Amino acid sequence: MPQESSTAASPDPIDNTDPRDLRMEILRLRDHSLGLVSHAEVLADRVVELETQNNELHEAFTNISRTAQRTIDELTQTNTALTQTNTALTQTNTELTQTNTELNEVNQALRVELNRSPLIRIARGVARRFKLVQ
């Protein structure tokens, strides 16, 4: 016939004076300790994984940043060139406007001079005489 023994449970091991419960608690703590070691290795591997990802992201951002900067520099250069061209064009435009004004003035003066010319008058009289104009 089997012999019998029994074990009592305790809510907090530190208050427990039952040697069997305490031995079970020692086992639990030994297991927990080893579990923490392996868990730490898992976490360490995760850290390495994250660091690798971080480095990859950093590299990608650096590349993107470098490319973007290059594009910005090129655009800035283009913008500067366009501004210069624009300035030159504006200046040319101003000069052309001025020339145009001067030409208009000359034209106006020529018209006045023409109206005063005796030849023009004679020509107009001849034209009226022969009813070439009303």
Place this chain on the structure above:
Amino acid sequence: MRFLHVVSSPADTSSCDQDCDGVAIHLDGAGQFNETAERAILDAFAQRPDADAVYGDIEIGGTVRRRAAWSPTRLLAEPNACAPLAVRCKTLAELGCGIIDPALPLRLAQAGSVVLHVPAVLSKHSQEVPGADSAAVNTHLEEIGIAATVAEGDPAGRFRLVPEPSHQPSVSIIIPTAGKALNEHDGSELAVERCLTSIAADARRNLEVVLLVGEEYQGDPEQIADAGLAVRLERRPPGPFNFSAACNQGILAARNELVLLLNDDTEVDTGAIDAMAVHLGDPSIGAVGALLRYPDHSIQHAGMIIDDAHPLHPFVGWSVEDSQRFGGTVARDVIAVTGACFMSRRSLLLSLGAFSIDFPWSFNDVDLCLKIRRSGRRVIVEPNASLEHRESFTREPRIFEWEWNRWISRWGEVTDPWYHPVYHRPDDPERLQLNANHLEPAEPVDQYEPRGTAITPRVHHARLAAKPESPVPQNGDESIKRRGSA
């Protein structure tokens, strides 16, 4: 690493001294290297300066033979299991052993050498590569403390261990039981009584049995028919059943150094206990498992594998004969064995905290095996020790999400060195349904990363542990696995 010195015949007596920075390998006339072999071997040594020897997969007569990582125990049954071996000349000089010596793998095993496996076919052979003979294996057994000799095994050319009949170390058998009847309708015979009867039928000396019973026990445990064995009854404290805690209580109560954890729904074949116990004479071995069969004689357990962090039972539902092709019938190193039949040393288990009560039902055996592996001891399965196991008789083999989270949190993804990488299955949702078939490679592709036997926890891609842990559910909560999983 400077060069690979290929020795082709015993007449080639050239030997190197300790200053030689080369590697030697023996290829007889029946063997030849693949074109990638020399590079692969030298690369393996270059990657792992601590390695003493390297071997790969081989092709014999046109058939590829995949191999597992280094297993000193497999050498006992299959001495040519890792031939041809490429060995550092320095190591040969230290061992005082020639590259042609068939007992060289045994010498490396005894010396605790670092031996790597390259999971790629490195050489082709027209016939079997010779290995150590039975006399050499017997000498080796004596030297490492295993009280056994080898006899011709099945299939021919393999050995099996025959324990010395006079050597029967004392064993404490620990059986947690709920006192369930074999037949629920008549309740005439309890599963645990059938188990005890099978143990008693072995007529083995130096045994004690510790039965763990709790509140859920159906009936009066005092009435268990103990079949004349020295049975002690240990009552578990009140509270929900925790398999690990029950086993630990039994381990603490055990009076012998060798302890056998046994499910009460098993029937032990004659000689199984000795077949397991004999291996524990080797101090490098920390745990021994057995071959468990379903009542229809198909395999339930023949050692475990870990694939993508999932502990799985290979060969489930196979016949024992079918598993031979994959070496399922030879004693060998494995990453873990089932807790349904688990033999170890009491002192070792106690030093490691025994079974983790954080895994009350599932993963506790695999977790313990990994702790044993990381303590520097090996875990092996001995198929010559066989039992019948009515696995689904006692409980639903389920794994709950909170258990998985704890598992992943503690171990992450552990690469199983004894599970060949070409066998890894595609990531399909039905993978867990394929336990019995997983060993057939779909499209094998050689890999050249050398594999040692160290167990390294790495973060698993699922990282489920990051989720808040749900409270321990009661029976009937969601599960993620089914039969065939650990």
